[in-house]
Amino acid sequence: MKVSARGKYALMAMMYLAEKNGDGPQSLRSVAQDLLPEQYTEQLLGSLRKAGLVSTTRGVLGGYNLSRPPAEISVGQILDATEGPVSLSSCATDEPSCPHTGKCRTQKVWEYLTDRINGLLYGLSLQDILDSKEME
Amino acid sequence: MKVSARGKYALMAMMYLAEKNGDGPQSLRSVAQDLLPEQYTEQLLGSLRKAGLVSTTRGVLGGYNLSRPPAEISVGQILDATEGPVSLSSCATDEPSCPHTGKCRTQKVWEYLTDRINGLLYGLSLQDILDSKEME
DNA sequence: TCGAATCCCGATTAAATCAATCGGAATTTG
DNA sequence: CAAATTCCGATTGATTTAATCGGGATTCGA
Numbered sequence: 001m002k003v004s005a006r007g008k009y010a011l012m013a014m015m016y017l018a019e020k021n022g023d024g025p026q027s028l029r030s031v032a033q034d035l036l037p038e039q040y041t042e043q044l045l046g047s048l049r050k051a052g053l054v055s056t057t058r059g060v061l062g063g064y065n066l067s068r069p070p071a072e073i074s075v076g077q078i079l080d081a082t083e084g085p086v087s088l089s090s091c092a093t094d095e096p097s098c099p100h101t102g103k104c105r106t107q108k109v110w111e112y113l114t115d116r117i118n119g120l121l122y123g124l125s126l127q128d129i130l131d132s133k134e135m136e
Numbered sequence: 137m138k139v140s141a142r143g144k145y146a147l148m149a150m151m152y153l154a155e156k157n158g159d160g161p162q163s164l165r166s167v168a169q170d171l172l173p174e175q176y177t178e179q180l181l182g183s184l185r186k187a188g189l190v191s192t193t194r195g196v197l198g199g200y201n202l203s204r205p206p207a208e209i210s211v212g213q214i215l216d217a218t219e220g221p222v223s224l225s226s227c228a229t230d231e232p233s234c235p236h237t238g239k240c241r242t243q244k245v246w247e248y249l250t251d252r253i254n255g256l257l258y259g260l261s262l263q264d265i266l267d268s269k270e271m272e
Numbered sequence: 273t274c275g276a277a278t279c280c281c282g283a284t285t286a287a288a289t290c291a292a293t294c295g296g297a298a299t300t301t302g
Numbered sequence: 303c304a305a306a307t308t309c310c311g312a313t314t315g316a317t318t319t320a321a322t323c324g325g326g327a328t329t330c331g332a
Contacts, residue, residue: 001139001215001253003224003246005320011242027278040321046280059329060277075245079137088139106147109211109265110139116256117137120249129245141291163307176292182309195300196306 001088003079009036010044010082011075017054018070018126025056025063044082051081070130076121086121088114137224139215145172146180146218147211153190154206154262161192161199180218187217206266212257222257224250 013031020026028045032038045064048054055067066073079086088110149167156162164181168174181200184190191203202209215222224246 001137001143001219001222003137004318007137008242008246011245015242025278029278037321039323042279043281043321049280056279057329058279058327061330062278062328064279075249083137086137105265105268106144106151108268109147109260110144113211113256113260117253120252124245124249129241132241132244140289145291161307165307173292175294178308179292179310185309192308193300194298194308197301198299198307200308 004083006044007079007083009041010048010078012036013041013044014048014053014066014073014078014126015129017064017066018073018130021066021070025061025065027063031064047081048078051077053077053081066126070126071128073126074122075124075126075129076118079121086114086118088117140219142180143215143219145177146184146214148172149177149180150184150189150202150209150214150262151265153200153202154209154266157202157206161197161201163199167200183217184214187213189213189217202262206262207264209262210258211260211262211265212254215257222250222253224253 012035016031016033017026028038028042031045032041045054045056049056049064053067053073054064056062056064076086148171152167152169153162164174164178167181168177181190181192185192185200189203189209190200192198192200212222
């Protein structure tokens with residue numbers, strides 16, 4: 001269980017935008033800086049825009065902005081937009097009948113864990129991270 | 137963020153062994169039944185054995201057993217053994233200097249989340265699942 | 273009106289990972 | 303010894319991931 005480069009890049013990019021929130025559009029170049037592969041970051045920002053988390057301005061002085069205050073954007077939303085939803089569950093096989101115990105108990109385990117993890121991820125906002133709250 | 141088929145298969149296999157705990161060695165065939173690809177499951181049981189979670193008996197009436205009571209085996213241990221450790225962290229790039237904020241704040245986020253998720257995974261034992269506790 | 277700076281976006285590639293199989297070796301029982 | 307089993311490294315094929323490419327669309331300012 002891990003977070004892909006996509007998710008890591010996306011959080012870095014979003015934290016950058018959170019820091020610059022209110023300072024006008026930030027160009028792709030400035031978001032990616034030397035840290036992130038530029039064109040790949042462009043893809044990610046596209047996904048984040050489609051998910052409604054960033055808004056963009058085109059043209060010469062264009063760039064990217066958070067579409068809402070950092071307090072209203074969570075790590076969970078960012079990961080969903082870039083990596084797809086956290087999904088631990090669904091029985092490994094699609095067998096309707098599970099010879100093991102009749103019902104597949106593991107299914108419930110994954111659902112339970114998915115819920116808990118989503119709770120963590122959706123409960124952590126960019127503002128929390130800016131404040132370095134909840135993380136000592 | 138997801139759990140691979142490896143992890144799902146492994147938990148199913150371990151739950152089967154937990155149910156049959158005390159009933160003597162369970163053959164690969166009976167563990168895999170129709171649910172899991174047999175040879176792949178064999179690989180996984182090998183990893184679980186190397187991690188000390190199952191013990192084996194070779195020869196004609198041989199098979200697999202939990203190496204300890206179900207209460208002492210956690211979902212976290214199973215996933216570590218089969219999928220490798222949960223690892224969300226490490227800065228996406230290896231840059232020592234982070235132009236964004238001096239220090240990479242996202243690093244701490246991933247560490248925080250990794251700790252929390254590991255807490256969940258290591259806190260959930262096969263016995264808990266047998267009892268269907270902690271999961272309503 | 274033109275050119276530069278920027279976002280937009282589908283297609284493609286290369287590498288890594290994953291799921292699974294193969295072929296046989298070693299061990300134990302009867 | 304034969305059968306049933308675990309053991310294990312190697313290989314394959316499919317999928318996913320990370321990243322680039324190439325060009326199009328939009329806006330600003332001179």
